[in-house]
Amino acid sequence: xxxxxxxxxxxxxxxxxxxxxxxxxxxxxxxxxxxxxxxxxxxxxxxxxxxxxxxxxxxxxxxxxxxxxxxxxxxxxxxxxxxxxxxxxxxxxxxxxxxxxxxxxxxxxxxxxxxxxxxxxxxxxxxxxxxxxxxxxxxxxxxxxxxxxxxxxxxxxxxxxxxxxxxxxxxxxxxx
Numbered sequence: 001x002x003x004x005x006x007x008x009x010x011x012x013x014x015x016x017x018x019x020x021x022x023x024x025x026x027x028x029x030x031x032x033x034x035x036x037x038x039x040x041x042x043x044x045x046x047x048x049x050x051x052x053x054x055x056x057x058x059x060x061x062x063x064x065x066x067x068x069x070x071x072x073x074x075x076x077x078x079x080x081x082x083x084x085x086x087x088x089x090x091x092x093x094x095x096x097x098x099x100x101x102x103x104x105x106x107x108x109x110x111x112x113x114x115x116x117x118x119x120x121x122x123x124x125x126x127x128x129x130x131x132x133x134x135x136x137x138x139x140x141x142x143x144x145x146x147x148x149x150x151x152x153x154x155x156x157x158x159x160x161x162x163x164x165x166x167x168x169x170x171x172x173x174x175x176x
Contacts, residue, residue: 050172
């Protein structure tokens with residue numbers, strides 16, 4: 001059992017991505033010039049409890065209903081004995097469009113990012129695929145949420161490091 005957890009998001013992402021060894025996925029390209037006129041109501045399908053598996057560990061996301069211009073969410077990665085990673089996030093309707101903000105925490109709620117939360121902007125929406133990009137840095141550079149059926153969510157993060165892109169793609173099922 002670990003006595004302490006890493007304190008930076010870069011280390012967190014390395015750990016999570018390390019769990020995916022042997023699962024190569026190509027980075028997707030995005031048309032960043034597309035006009036996106038989405039509102040939070042386009043994300044109402046996310047509301048609820050989602051669960052999946054990552055290398056034998058439990059992955060869980062819980063999303064609130066849209067209310068007053070905001071949806072809140074929580075991500076947890078755990079094994080059978082302990083929580084390894086927490087992430088709190090929001091989808092926010094702003095004048096510039098939909099923003100996806102997130103921050104990683106240890107199980108003791110110590111923030112791993114000491115600066116501002118990571119902010120990604122919705123840059124593309126095609127039917128059930130929503131692409132967010134980070135205009136400020138590349139960890140993550142892109143997050144893609146896909147509604148792959150009534151009860152299936154595919155969450156994909158693309159992290160750019162030097163000359164390579166690392167992909168974490170999770171398939172989550174709705175928990176009734």
